[in-house]
Each structure stands twice: as C-alpha cells, then as structure tokens.
Amino acid sequence: MxxxxxxxxxxxxxxxxxxxxxxxxxxxxxxxxxxxxxxxxxxxxxxxxxxxxxxxxxxxxxxxxxxxxxxxxxxxxxxxxxxxxxxxxxxxxxxxxxxxxxxxxxxxxxxxxxxxxxxxxxxxxxxxxxxxxxxxxxxxxxxxxxxxxxxxxxxxxxxxxxxxxxxxxxxxxxxxxxxxxxxxxxxxxxxxxxxxxxxxxxxxxxxxxxxxxAKTTSPIAVKTAKRQVYAELLSANVGAAVEDSKRLIGELMKAPDYLEGVKSMQERRAPAFAALAAP
Structure with a gap:
C-alpha cells in the first residue's frame, strides 16, 4: 500500500x-x-x-x-x-x-x-x-x-x-x-x-x-498473556481464569521458548527466543 x-x-x-x-x-x-x-x-x-x-x-x-x-x-x-x-x-x-x-x-x-x-x-x-x-x-x-x-x-x-x-x-x-x-x-x-x-x-x-x-521476553508468552488479560477482562469467572492459566502453562512448557528461558537463566545469558509464526 x-x-x-x-x-x-x-x-x-x-x-x-x-x-x-x-x-x-x-x-x-x-x-x-x-x-x-x-x-x-x-x-x-x-x-x-x-x-x-x-x-x-x-x-x-x-x-x-x-x-x-x-x-x-x-x-x-x-x-x-x-x-x-x-x-x-x-x-x-x-x-x-x-x-x-x-x-x-x-x-x-x-x-x-x-x-x-x-x-x-x-x-x-x-x-x-x-x-x-x-x-x-x-x-x-x-x-x-x-x-x-x-x-x-x-x-x-x-x-x-x-x-x-x-x-x-x-x-x-x-x-x-x-x-x-x-x-x-x-x-x-x-x-x-x-x-x-x-x-x-x-x-x-x-x-x-x-x-x-523485544530482546528479553518470549513472543509466545507475551502473546498468550495478552490474550489472557483481554479475555479475562470480559469474564467474571475467576476460577475459570485460574484453570485456563493452568492449561496454558502446560501447553507453553512443551514449547521451545520455555526450554530456552530455563537454559538462559541457568547459563546467566540473554535468551534467544524464536519469532512468532504469522497469524
């Protein structure tokens, strides 16, 4: 354009x-x-x-x-x-x-x-x-x-x-x-x-x-947190928010960024998180 x-x-x-x-x-x-x-x-x-x-x-x-x-x-x-x-x-x-x-x-x-x-x-x-x-x-x-x-x-x-x-x-x-x-x-x-x-x-x-x-945060974690915040803003069910966060923790623990985040902390270096795929 x-x-x-x-x-x-x-x-x-x-x-x-x-x-x-x-x-x-x-x-x-x-x-x-x-x-x-x-x-x-x-x-x-x-x-x-x-x-x-x-x-x-x-x-x-x-x-x-x-x-x-x-x-x-x-x-x-x-x-x-x-x-x-x-x-x-x-x-x-x-x-x-x-x-x-x-x-x-x-x-x-x-x-x-x-x-x-x-x-x-x-x-x-x-x-x-x-x-x-x-x-x-x-x-x-x-x-x-x-x-x-x-x-x-x-x-x-x-x-x-x-x-x-x-x-x-x-x-x-x-x-x-x-x-x-x-x-x-x-x-x-x-x-x-x-x-x-x-x-x-x-x-x-x-x-x-x-x-x-841009340098220090996991793109998938930021994306997920952003979606959580605005979705929960529309909900009055705090229990559902807790349960949904547990589900998301389980999902993101299987993603590469979690492994990289843990390793970077253990090795005392800046993380190298992967870019997000196009929506």
Missing part, C-alpha cells in the same frame, strides 16, 4: 508506526484508518517485529478526527454508521475472539504488544486508539481530551467501556462528561499512563522500553 498519511520503520525488533499529516495535527481520516490498519496487520505478520510503537510525526500525537470530515456530517444525508461500515478495510487482529472484531478493539487481537507513545496533543478518537493499546507513555505536558461533550457527541469508540476499566469510574466520568483538557501528569496519576518522560529523552526512553521487551 502507498502510504500518504502514515510512516513506518523498523529497528532491533521494534516497528514504529507514525501518524503523519503535517500541518493538520496528524488528524484522523478514513485514509489514515486504512493505512494504519494495513500497517498494523503487516507488522503483526512480520517475524522480525516483536513490539509495535505507535506515535505521531512532529510534536503531536493526533488531535482527533479531521474537522473537515466532522463538518461533512452536519448537512450530509448519509448515515454515519452506514458510511463507516461501507469502507472495506484491512482486518488486523480479527478472528481471535468475536468481541475483538470491532474498530479499535482489534488491537487486542494482535499477537504483539502495542505501545502508544503519545508525543503531544491527543484528542477524540486518538484517546480511544491509545486506550486500546497495551501500554501508554506520554511526553511531559502533553494535553489530552476526549472533546466530545463540547461537540455535542457521546463517548466514542468504546471509551465508555474501556476508560472505567483503566482509570476507575470516578475518573472516567470526569474525563467523559467534562471533555476538559488534562495534561499527561494528571492522566498518569489517574492510571491511564504507564509513565511520563521529558521531551528531550522521550523517544529514546520509549525505544529502550520497546527494545527491552
């Missing part, structure tokens, strides 16, 4: 995906959604890639939906749901669980961990995108807002479901009904972020985290 509003690169087992609309705040469009999904599917299938980092070009992450697109729906006769469903898109992360086969939730069906590196303003749909990533880090002072209450819109793309599960009901209600602007440090205190780094070191810190994950 020809990339017009995204960029990508690979380094030491880490794929970097950049939302890139210079001068438009990396605002979200149908084209960006298509390119982003295609890139994520490609990297998830690439055995050289073990971790995916999503960030923005320049000094912004994504300021939300492009206002020209939003304005289109003021007078348009076309139904919003029909227009979004009509677009034929790549389907990364699909086929794992029926619940994951939806916009943004598909991140949970990916084999590989996804880090949202929020390098600047993050608004609207971008908050949902980051919320469905596995880890979130932001640059110090970055501004975040759902913005929808101030546009006369509801909580979008699953935020009413996912935010209370990340930050708790009290903080989620604050964020979703006020639409106010938070800075990264407040979002970190709420528990939405895994960390906040200064601008001067932000990119290097993110890459260090991503490369450490």
């Amino acid at each position: 020809d990339l017009h509003v995204t960029e990508t690169s690979k380094e030491d087992g880490v794929a970097i995906v950049r939302l890139s609309r210079p001068g438009r705040g990396n605002s979200w469009t149908k084209r960006m959604n298509e390119e982003y999904r295609w890139l994520m599917a490609s990297h998830d299938a690439d055995p050289e890639v073990r971790v995916i980092v999503v960030t923005g070009a320049g000094r912004q992450f994504c300021v939300g939906a492009d206002f020209k697109a939003l304005d289109h729906y003021v007078d348009a006769k076309q139904d919003y749901v029909e227009s979004t469903n009509a677009q034929v898109l790549p389907q990364p992360g699909h086929g794992v669980r029926e619940e994951f086969d939806h916009e943004m939730v598909w991140h949970w069906g990916l084999q590989k961990p996804v880090i949202a590196a929020i390098n600047g303003a993050c608004a609207g749909i971008a908050v949902a995108l980051a919320s469905f990533c596995d880890l979130r880090y932001a640059v110090s002072g970055a501004k975040l807002t759902t913005s929808t209450p101030r546009l006369g819109l509801p909580a979008e793309y699953g935020l009413a479901w996912i935010l209370p599960r990340i930050v708790g009901l009290t903080h989620a209600m604050d964020i979703l009904i006020s639409g106010r602007v938070l800075v990264a440090e407040e979002a970190d205190r709420m528990g939405w972020l895994n960390g906040v780094f200064e601008a001067e070191t932000f990119e290097s810190r993110i890459m260090q985290i991503a490369k450490d994950l």
